[in-house]
Amino acid sequence: MTPTRRQVLCGLGATAFLGAPRMTFAADQMTLGTATITTVSDGHLVLPKSFLLGNLPAAETAPILEKYAIIGDVMHPPCNVTLLQDGDRTVLFDAGSGSGFMPSAGDLVDTLDALGVAPDDVTDVVFTHGHPDHLWGVLDDFDDLVFANAGYMIGQREWDYWTDPDTVTTIGEERASFAVGAARRLAAIEDQVSFFSDGQEVLSGVMAHATFGHTPGHMSFEIRQGSESVMVVGDAIGNGHLAFERPDWASGSDQDAEGGIKTRKRLLDQLAQDKMAMIGFHLPDGGLGRVERSGDSYRFLSEV
Template sequence: MRITRRDIMTGGLAALATGQAMQAFAATEMALGPAQLTTLSDGNLVLPLDFLIGDLPQAQATEALAQHGITGDTLTPPCNLTLYRDGTNTVLFDAGSGPAFMPSAGKLRDALDAAGVAPDEVTHVLFTHAHPDHLWGVLDDFDDPVFANAAHMIGQAEHAYWTDPATVGTIGEARASFAVGAARRLEAIADRLETFTPGQEVLPGILAHDTRGHTPGHVSFEIGQGNSAVMVVGDAIGNGHLALAHPGWASGADQNAEQGIATRLRLLDRLATEGMPMVGFHLPGGGLGRVERAGDAYRFVTEV
């Protein structure tokens, strides 16, 4: 297994035409036997701090975040997508935000271009869940599918939840737009969308795991080649600070806090015990690293 880090420079034709500065997209690469895994930046989110803190005691949570250099009223988590190429399939895990969610995100097209991959070369798009920063990038500015030649795959429970007309009225006002947007996009790609259940090998060497809690049908994907494996965890481990330093604390980002805690503790224990690398969608350094135990807590190590 070989892991390297490099910066890919890209600007795109639009940037060249307007004279805008080139943009750098940090990419982390990992060899899995003959296959290659690359993380790509979709930019970052800008979120109110209470989106993460939720019902936690304000002072305690603020002090814990300050220990990680996070102060102020907002968070700016990175968005790391995973590209996996095994010589037969070109697989993208999640699709990013697209143009309609936040101006700080939706940079995937540029990152793919920097990696030398055209959207029509992607053979499969696998979703961890259907939140905007993971799903909305399936459509472009004209509401046409971005990955025109790809099969799109989502967990059965996740699909059922976001396509249920009752969801928009029960998910809460703050996330109602998530439900409307997910239903519209899932309908738009319905003719190329497949569902699966956790425990299923969705593609050769790619196993889906039940990691519900962040959403009702959230899944993580274990990618294996020979004796090497990596876990794409999506938002089951949602950040590199509270989720690891205080994994038993509820996260305001999880739709079911208690399920989220149970999933997080189980996943962290396995990753630390087995020493398996993982990719976290909102973790630092491109999202690829290992989990190590730190007393009763954990830490994320990007240099492996």
């Protein structure tokens, strides 16, 4: 795997949450065999710190957050969509937020345009899971498909969960809108969607791995050519600080906290042991890096 450049693209289409010009970027473009992989910014989220911390002990979390310069009551996690270009295939892993979730997100189409990729060029959209910042970007403001020529792929278990009419009443009040929005968008792609399960090759050189916990059917994807590979982990490893320093702590963003812990520890151990590159949707510097182990903790080592 050969990193080739980090490209910063300024002033793309939208303004930041407080009205200031926003800088968005595609970072860590690399080659993997015949493929080019680029992390593509969809902007960032604006979340209360309590959303991540939940009931974690403040005295123990404070020094970790301070170490990573995370202060105040609001967090701004980046959103990194993975773009894979190989031969006649242009593949997105997740579709971003679109305009319906948060004003600070929804930059994907503009960022792709700056890279010379039009929505109609996209041949495949592969979903890690059905949360708004990963799924809602399939529809534009007129409820038309943004990636009209694409085929869509999602894990069968994840599809079943978000299309179940009972999900809206069982997911909890804070996430009820997630369920309504997911069901509407999945209905829009129903005629163009195909399903997969753990261990299946969803596209040539792309293997699905079950990483349940963040959502009931969350999937990660190993992109491999020859002896080189990179793992697209979605939100299975949801941040660059607590998830690495204390993977045994529950994350408030995981729908199944215990399942999320089990998945996170297993995935971090695998990535560190195999020295495999990874791309995380909410990790810093474009999301591409590697995992280094130190005792029971880990570190995210950015490629930039």
